[in-house]
Amino acid sequence: MSTDRLLIREWELGDAEEALQVYGADEVAHWLTPEWRPVNDTDAMRSVLHAWIESGPNLMPPAGRWAITRREDGQLVGGLSVKLLPPFEEDFELTWALRPDVWGQGYATEASRAITGWAFKQGIEEIFAVARPDNxxxxxxxxxxxxxxVGETEKYYDMTLQVFRLRPG
Ligand SMILES: CC(C)(COP(=O)(O)OP(=O)(O)OC[C@H]1O[C@@H](n2cnc3c(N)ncnc32)[C@H](O)[C@@H]1OP(=O)(O)O)[C@@H](O)C(=O)NCCC(=O)NCCS
Structure with missing residues (x-):
């Protein structure tokens, strides 16, 4: 899937080094879900990517995990996911992570528009995003x-989160 500036594609094991610059950054890891274990080196990142790649075919669309690369220079700038929110696994959640040095350029918004447009074509009628109140x-x-x-809740991840919802159109 491509947008004006970005390509959204499946993860590859060869992305480990660049992915580490996203998920290994403290500014990113700080905001990830509580079960996220810090990734400190390329091998650890490769293991995470391996798990993501292996689990991909078992996910029910629109669930998935994607890498975001910049078309201009091919650099990997971040990742996106659509996943079922625990504990009830009824609602789909959109998550984003960008390499800190590319924050402030609209990449998360641009990639999310493409992925939510695609997700709505898979038949879902709403997609959520949750964020800690200070994020x-x-x-x-x-x-x-x-x-x-939508409101503030403690039903996901046992933490207080602000909940946002998007519907088609
Ligand atoms: C959340 C996160 C992805 C947001 O990144 P971001 O770069 O701030 O968000 P966007 O890509 O939408 O960029 C918006 C900024 O780019 C600017 N911008 C520039 N060109 C733009 C364009 N074409 N379109 C939209 N915004 C644009 C906006 O004005 C805005 O600037 P500001 O931050 O100075 O107000 C990033 O902070 C991150 O990775 N955080 C850690 C992980 C995280 O918290 N994930 C969410 C929980 S799952």
Missing amino acids: ERAIAVARRLGMEW
Whole structure:
């Protein structure tokens, strides 16, 4: 899937080094879900990618995990996922992570528009994003995407989260 500036594609094991610059960055890891274990080196990142790649075919679309690369220079700038929110696994959640040095250029918004457009074509009628109340950048992405604020809840991940929802159209 491509957008003006980005390519959204499946992960590859060869992405480990560049993916580490995304998921190994403290500024990113700090905001990931509580079960995320810190990834400190390329081998650890490769193991994570291996698990993501292996589990991919078992996920029910629109669930999935994708790498975001920049078309201009092929650099990997981040990752996106659509996954079922625990514990009930009824609602789909959109998550983003960008390499800190590319924050502030609209890549998360641009990639999310493409993936949510595709997700709605798979038959779902809503997609959620959850963010800790102090995750200002994530909340700003949700708002920029036109997501509606639904409320604050503790039902996901045992933490207080702001919930946003997007519907087609
Ligand atoms: C959440 C995260 C992906 C947001 O990244 P981001 O770069 O701030 O978000 P966007 O890609 O939408 O970029 C928006 C910024 O780019 C600017 N921008 C520039 N060109 C733009 C364009 N063409 N379109 C939209 N925005 C653009 C916007 O004005 C905005 O700038 P600001 O931050 O100075 O207000 C990033 O902070 C991150 O990886 N955080 C850690 C992980 C995380 O918290 N994930 C969410 C929970 S799962």
